[in-house]
Amino acid sequence: MGWRTLTEAASTVNGLRYLLAPMPNDPLRIEMTRGALVESVHHVAVAIVDAKNHLVAAAGDPDSVTWWRSAAKPFQALPLLQDGAAEHFAFSDEELALACASHSSEPCHLEVVSRLMARLGFSDEDLSCGVHTPLSPAVALAVARGEAVPSARWSNCSGKHAGMLALARHHEWPTRGYNAAGHPVQDRILAEVARWSGVPASQVAQSVDGCTAVCFGLPLRAMALAYARLGASGEAEPRRIVAAMSAHPLLVAGSGRLCTDLMFAWPGQVISKVGAEGIYCAALPALALGVALKVEDGETRAAGVALLEVLERLLARVAPGQGPDFRAAELARHGRQALFNTRGTATGEVRVAGSLRFLAA
Amino acid sequence: MGWRTLTEAASTVNGLRYLLAPMPNDPLRIEMTRGALVESVHHVAVAIVDAKNHLVAAAGDPDSVTWWRSAAKPFQALPLLQDGAAEHFAFSDEELALACASHSSEPCHLEVVSRLMARLGFSDEDLSCGVHTPLSPAVALAVARGEAVPSARWSNCSGKHAGMLALARHHEWPTRGYNAAGHPVQDRILAEVARWSGVPASQVAQSVDGCTAVCFGLPLRAMALAYARLGASGEAEPRRIVAAMSAHPLLVAGSGRLCTDLMFAWPGQVISKVGAEGIYCAALPALALGVALKVEDGETRAAGVALLEVLERLLARVAPGQGPDFRAAELARHGRQALFNTRGTATGEVRVAGSLRFLAA
Numbered sequence: 001m002g003w004r005t006l007t008e009a010a011s012t013v014n015g016l017r018y019l020l021a022p023m024p025n026d027p028l029r030i031e032m033t034r035g036a037l038v039e040s041v042h043h044v045a046v047a048i049v050d051a052k053n054h055l056v057a058a059a060g061d062p063d064s065v066t067w068w069r070s071a072a073k074p075f076q077a078l079p080l081l082q083d084g085a086a087e088h089f090a091f092s093d094e095e096l097a098l099a100c101a102s103h104s105s106e107p108c109h110l111e112v113v114s115r116l117m118a119r120l121g122f123s124d125e126d127l128s129c130g131v132h133t134p135l136s137p138a139v140a141l142a143v144a145r146g147e148a149v150p151s152a153r154w155s156n157c158s159g160k161h162a163g164m165l166a167l168a169r170h171h172e173w174p175t176r177g178y179n180a181a182g183h184p185v186q187d188r189i190l191a192e193v194a195r196w197s198g199v200p201a202s203q204v205a206q207s208v209d210g211c212t213a214v215c216f217g218l219p220l221r222a223m224a225l226a227y228a229r230l231g232a233s234g235e236a237e238p239r240r241i242v243a244a245m246s247a248h249p250l251l252v253a254g255s256g257r258l259c260t261d262l263m264f265a266w267p268g269q270v271i272s273k274v275g276a277e278g279i280y281c282a283a284l285p286a287l288a289l290g291v292a293l294k295v296e297d298g299e300t301r302a303a304g305v306a307l308l309e310v311l312e313r314l315l316a317r318v319a320p321g322q323g324p325d326f327r328a329a330e331l332a333r334h335g336r337q338a339l340f341n342t343r344g345t346a347t348g349e350v351r352v353a354g355s356l357r358f359l360a361a
Numbered sequence: 362m363g364w365r366t367l368t369e370a371a372s373t374v375n376g377l378r379y380l381l382a383p384m385p386n387d388p389l390r391i392e393m394t395r396g397a398l399v400e401s402v403h404h405v406a407v408a409i410v411d412a413k414n415h416l417v418a419a420a421g422d423p424d425s426v427t428w429w430r431s432a433a434k435p436f437q438a439l440p441l442l443q444d445g446a447a448e449h450f451a452f453s454d455e456e457l458a459l460a461c462a463s464h465s466s467e468p469c470h471l472e473v474v475s476r477l478m479a480r481l482g483f484s485d486e487d488l489s490c491g492v493h494t495p496l497s498p499a500v501a502l503a504v505a506r507g508e509a510v511p512s513a514r515w516s517n518c519s520g521k522h523a524g525m526l527a528l529a530r531h532h533e534w535p536t537r538g539y540n541a542a543g544h545p546v547q548d549r550i551l552a553e554v555a556r557w558s559g560v561p562a563s564q565v566a567q568s569v570d571g572c573t574a575v576c577f578g579l580p581l582r583a584m585a586l587a588y589a590r591l592g593a594s595g596e597a598e599p600r601r602i603v604a605a606m607s608a609h610p611l612l613v614a615g616s617g618r619l620c621t622d623l624m625f626a627w628p629g630q631v632i633s634k635v636g637a638e639g640i641y642c643a644a645l646p647a648l649a650l651g652v653a654l655k656v657e658d659g660e661t662r663a664a665g666v667a668l669l670e671v672l673e674r675l676l677a678r679v680a681p682g683q684g685p686d687f688r689a690a691e692l693a694r695h696g697r698q699a700l701f702n703t704r705g706t707a708t709g710e711v712r713v714a715g716s717l718r719f720l721a722a
Contacts, residue, residue: 032638032659035568037578039428040638040659067395130703144505155703207396207709210702217398277393277401297658298393298401341571342491342516348568 026354028059028310030295030302032339033348042278042295042302046310046356049224051232051288053198057314057358059293062221066294068193069209069275070102071223072216073160074230074241075196079188080163081237085170089120096241097248098159102274104254105134105154112251113158122165128179129155129211136254157211159251164189164213179213181206186214193218196226210276220292223281228290231271231283242285245271258304258334265331266324272307276300280307287319301350308335309352317358387715389420389671391656391663393700394709403639403656403663407671407717410585412593412649414559418675418719420654423582427655429554430570430636431463432584433577434521435591435602436557440549441524442598446531450481457602458609459520463635465615466495466515473612474519483526489540490516490572497615518572520612525550525574540574542567547575554579557587571637581653584642589651592632592644603646606632619665619695626692627685633668635661641668648680662711669696670713678719 030042045060055062077099080086086096095116103109117123131150134140142148152158161178164185168175173184180186193216194201205217230238245252249263252273259272262282272282278295280303291310295302308326315323324331339348391403406421416423438460441447447457456477464470478484492511495501503509513519522539525546529536534545541547554577555562566578591599606613610624613634620633623643633643639656641664652671656663669687676684685692700709 034428034576035566035578037426037428037566037568040657042658065398067398067400128704130705132703141505144502146506205396205398207398208702208706210708212702212704212706215395217396296401297403297660297663299658299660302658341569341573342493343489343573344491345569345573347571 028306028352028354028356030305030309031351031353033351034339035348039348042297042299042306044293044295044302044306045220046291046293046306047220047224048289048291048310048314048356049221049228051225051228051290053225053228055221055359056289056318057310057356058221059310059354059356060296062224063219064294065205065217065219066279067205067207067209067275067277068216068218068223068281069277069279070157070160071273071275071279071281071292072193073100073102073157073273074245074271075193075226076160076189076213077163077241078192078196078237079167081240082192083167083170083188085167086240088170089166091116091166093240093244093247094251095159095162096244097251099163100241100245100273101159101252102135102156102259103159103251104136104257105139105150105156106136106254108250109159109254110153113153113162116159116162116166117153120162120166120169122162122175124151124153126165126175127152127155127158127161128213129157129161131155132210135257138255155211157209157213160213161211179211181214189214190216193226196229197222198225220294223292224290226290227271227281227283227292228288231285231290232288242271242283258307261330261334262308262324265328269322270311270324274300274303278303280304282307282311284311287322289314289318304334305336305350305352310356313356389667389713389715389717391666391670392712392714394712395700396709400709403658403660403667405654405656405663405667406581407652407654407667408581408585409650409652409671409675409717410582410589412586412589412651414586416582416720417650417679418671418717419582420671420715420717421657423585424580425655426566426578426580427640428566428568428570428636428638429577429579429584429642430638430640431518431521432634432636432640432642432653433554434461434463434518434634435606435632436554436587437521437550437574438524438602439553439557439598440528442601443553444528444531444549446528447601449531450527452477452527454601454605454608455612456520456523457605458612460524461602461606461634462520462613463496463517463620464520464612465497465618466500466511466517467497467615469611470520470615471514474514474523477520477523477527478514481523481527481530483523483536485512485514487526487536488513488516488519488522489574490518490522492516493571496618499616516572518570518574521574522572540572542575550575551577554587557590558583559586581655584653585651587651588632588642588644588653589649592646592651593649603632603644619668622691622695623669623685626689630683631672631685635664637661639664641665643668643672645672650675650679665695666697666711666713671717674717 047062277298408423570576
């Protein structure tokens, strides 16, 4: 009987055993250990691109095509600025940050979206997003206890949807059906996604997101390019998006969440945006770099760990001495760490294996 | 820029692109689609073994070593019968089923464990398992609402722990520390795990489980052998375990859970037991077969889908016409199915790709 750990078994593909020894470019993976064995493995594909579309580093296949999910939000918000809707409706930075958010339904988030909706004259009935368990454990508990009854504005995507409604109103497009493919709002956003990602609109895949809005499918490399360009752009509109997200990290995600903690830990130097099913994107404006990663199995528990690891390795290589303090508690709790059971006994760890491949300049 | 879906990218290993075309033995995987793309992929390793230790079918690497987690419970309960503790303490079939359970903390589970603990003279303080959110959504909601305060007996593993305490009491071993490696209870269980799995005790890996008890590490193939032998055994003790689990599917898991629904759907013909981090095991007593599978990334959402798929393919091959109705609602809801978003719109599906390799007899 053969004796291989799952780590080694991960090198067994299609029933054939190649590569039992780690390769120089062994795939990046987040490993959950228990005792002496790797219990579960998450494979991660990464693309790091500069604003001129040079691939700087990668793991797995940077050309993997997947859904951008909520990591598309800054680009879904950009038309608000470019088309004059944000100016016309006097969007504050808080409201722009919330339009880019996957928020936790905390009071601060509900207050900002409610203020925006009231000013625009929209109600919950106008929002096409559905109700889900709030991402904030505290808010979710309050809902479970019947202390609050969530409505559409409680959706983590409500800021995005309010922004889409504002765009429709500004252009005097119908607000009804604003979320669906083919509506002028979605066509306008598709054009923006194409512009920043470098993928022709006709080649951007489209589907329905968890919140009913259009979801965009792109290679990771194109997502990273869009973020690199967003951060490095000299145009007023992307600069306002970056400034709004940088100024209001709590509104972009929520208490204790990595997007929020990372932007607080390295103010003005990083924009980060999570997406469902293991997507994470980031822009490093001063370095004109964009990062996009996907956990192949969609596991969120691995995506944040992977983002921190990739950023730390990237900065060590391209900007030594720069970056947040990855060992500070606020960040470390999202990264590599010990695992404990229901009685607080250490059972294993979340660790990182494999390589981020740096490409010759 | 290359255009590959993640399905194809999954064939990109260690940065080299082999096998872009599916192989005859392409790996078994559970795919979560959205629109036209596979969004997330779960790789599954499977071992199907008969009671004489012939490998009947496999996917991925059947010799992968991983933790048995809660799928070890029937073997952790066996010493109760073999050493006379079950007879001495007059264990009912309900109590034996609960000793093999990862239960949902529903009233029926709490009633059985409470009755057993009271008869044995043990209290919550004697149990080493910690408190966690109940697996039953309804019970978890009641706890969140403060309508119930969970204690150690609410742990999904409380039946196993009560059984371990009973074994210690029966042998007049100390009950304190019964959960830890090196305690006579755990040594006794280790010997039983070794006997059924065919792995020498000295080669069985040990670590700490989520509930603080010893967790055993084995190749999937050895887990499958243990289940095949358990189901096919003519000895009174394993027959009693199989009978108790078969007679009380609700006690082994809980309302709406796959273990329970599968044993109700094919009464007396299947014993199934889930474990944390993507483990699933099953015995088919009449066919003298055992099944063990592991989702490489530990995702529970894929483990049940994989078990149903593997059982359906196995039965079609080795026992056509036998088996439960996999299309009946009670089972189908755990398997391949459409996915919907927060507004009930179909967004994709959970589907199965790849092969289960059948080996020549």
